[in-house]
Amino acid sequence: MFNIREDFNCCKTVSCRNFGINKSDDYIYKSKRLGYLAVECKACGSHPPWVNNQIIENILKEKLAFHFSRKISHCTHCYQYFFFNEKNEAQLHGFTAAGTQRLKCKNCQRVYSVGKHKNIDAIKQVLQTVIDKLDTSAAIKKTGLSARLYYFYLDKLSLLLTNFSRLKEQEILQRDYIALQTEGKVLHLDHKRGFYTLFTAEADSGYILLQTSNVTQQKLTKQDTYHSTENTVIKDGCSSNVENEINQRYQQTMQRKHFEKLLVGELKPINRCNLINPARLSYVHFSMLRAFIYKTERYRHYIELESSIRAAALMSAYPEIKTEKAEIYYYLPFADSKETLINKKAGWWGDRWSSFESGAYSAITKKLQSNPPFDLRDTEYLNRYFTYLEGSLNKGLNSMNTLANFSEIHRVLFNFCETNKGKSPAMQFALAEKPYTAQELLEEAIRFNQYVPKKD
Ligand SMILES: [Zn+2]
Numbered sequence: 001m002f003n004i005r006e007d008f009n010c011c012k013t014v015s016c017r018n019f020g021i022n023k024s025d026d027y028i029y030k031s032k033r034l035g036y037l038a039v040e041c042k043a044c045g046s047h048p049p050w051v052n053n054q055i056i057e058n059i060l061k062e063k064l065a066f067h068f069s070r071k072i073s074h075c076t077h078c079y080q081y082f083f084f085n086e087k088n089e090a091q092l093h094g095f096t097a098a099g100t101q102r103l104k105c106k107n108c109q110r111v112y113s114v115g116k117h118k119n120i121d122a123i124k125q126v127l128q129t130v131i132d133k134l135d136t137s138a139a140i141k142k143t144g145l146s147a148r149l150y151y152f153y154l155d156k157l158s159l160l161l162t163n164f165s166r167l168k169e170q171e172i173l174q175r176d177y178i179a180l181q182t183e184g185k186v187l188h189l190d191h192k193r194g195f196y197t198l199f200t201a202e203a204d205s206g207y208i209l210l211q212t213s214n215v216t217q218q219k220l221t222k223q224d225t226y227h228s229t230e231n232t233v234i235k236d237g238c239s240s241n242v243e244n245e246i247n248q249r250y251q252q253t254m255q256r257k258h259f260e261k262l263l264v265g266e267l268k269p270i271n272r273c274n275l276i277n278p279a280r281l282s283y284v285h286f287s288m289l290r291a292f293i294y295k296t297e298r299y300r301h302y303i304e305l306e307s308s309i310r311a312a313a314l315m316s317a318y319p320e321i322k323t324e325k326a327e328i329y330y331y332l333p334f335a336d337s338k339e340t341l342i343n344k345k346a347g348w349w350g351d352r353w354s355s356f357e358s359g360a361y362s363a364i365t366k367k368l369q370s371n372p373p374f375d376l377r378d379t380e381y382l383n384r385y386f387t388y389l390e391g392s393l394n395k396g397l398n399s400m401n402t403l404a405n406f407s408e409i410h411r412v413l414f415n416f417c418e419t420n421k422g423k424s425p426a427m428q429f430a431l432a433e434k435p436y437t438a439q440e441l442l443e444e445a446i447r448f449n450q451y452v453p454k455k456d
């Protein structure tokens with residue numbers, strides 16, 4: 001249906017002749033030479049850690065179902081996923097016995113029905129409890145709904161807002177060029193629970209396109225389960241200059257058992273869930289990002305200086321790196337750097353770093369005839385969203401669905417309602433003309449999702 005990589009066991013050294021190639025004769029599969037399971041590439045000497053492809057596929061399915069296929073309008077048969085399939089036109093086709101409008105898809109000719117959004121007042125009340133940051137029991141009491149109905153309308157609210165945002169995004173993501181920006185964060189909940197999460201924004205506007213968490217209901221092997229208490233994440237800006245900071249991060253990576261062993265401190269999973277290793281989430285997250293780039297002519301990805309993110313970014317962009325349509329950059333924000341780096345070599349891969357006004361960057365992929373030249377306008381976009389989410393998310397959450405629903409509601413509210421210098425990310429991204437209040441946004445989403453075909 002759409003091209004997402006299925007086999008991640010290959011060489012990940014960009015300059016190696018085996019880069020991205022599966023089943024090369026140069027490989028020793030499941031090599032244990034360095035003390036962990038790896039693919040040994042005899043051509044470049046690298047040992048990328050072994051990836052359990054099946055687990056990636058299972059989690060990808062789980063996350064795709066939540067992030068891209070929860071549609072409430074349009075054809076259920078041929079328009080399965082946002083972005084990956086084309087939106088269909090339809091014509092009126094009578095009513096069901098229960099009085100629901102039926103529609104006939106002009107694309108696949110099949111008949112489907114779309115329900116009306118009932119009890120909008122209850123949805124509005126639930127939204128108000130989200131804005132007021134009430135904990136769940138207070139929220140249920142305030143709305144006067146039963147717990148079951150509260151969760152039912154919370155789900156409706158999340159559906160309305162995500163459908164609104166995805167349909168809007170889909171209209172605009174037909175550009176020939178897009179730049180994305182990705183960082184990983186840790187979000188702590190009550191009782192030492194928490195999760196690792198990856199955020200991706202459109203890099204020119206700061207509009208948050210995708211957030212995934214390492215919470216899953218899939219069965220995991222011991223190797224893929226996150227259960228560390230150790231924290232090896234370097235705090236920002238401890239060094240006196242940017243070059244030291246870069247070197248320190250590479251050194252820290254070298255001290256890991258392997259490059260993708262990212263440890264983020266103690267995190268307990270929420271009820272009836274598992275936590276996958278952050279590096280495994282990266283593969284899932286970047287596979288899903290193909291939704292936003294597979295139609296563009298060229299794209300660029302700015303990622304934080306983190307090996308596990310690097311590997312996933314390279315794998316996801318492999319077809320376009322090969323045809324020189326994609327570029328991947330590391331970036332490292334650094335305030336008031338007193339020195340200027342020009343093509344300075346650092347780290348195991350010999351990455352070359354240069355300064356820009358708010359830090360330093362390094363081209364991970366081959367240097368192309370860069371057009372536009374490296375241009376990361378704001379390194380704080382994802383931090384701003386993280387601060388917002390940390391301040392808004394209900395820390396008592398203890399179910400995967402509720403957590404996912406809350407996260408999506410906040411993603412959309414942040415994009416359309418939160419402003420920086422008078423503009424919301426959605427305005428910067430040309431998806432909206434004004435900042436919305438949350439209630440205005442909900443009304444707009446309800447109108448937008450009520451698909452009425454043109455009479456012909
Ligand atoms: Zn190699």
Ligand SMILES: [Zn+2]
Pocket residue numbers: 075076077078079088105106107108109110
């Ligand atoms: Zn159809």
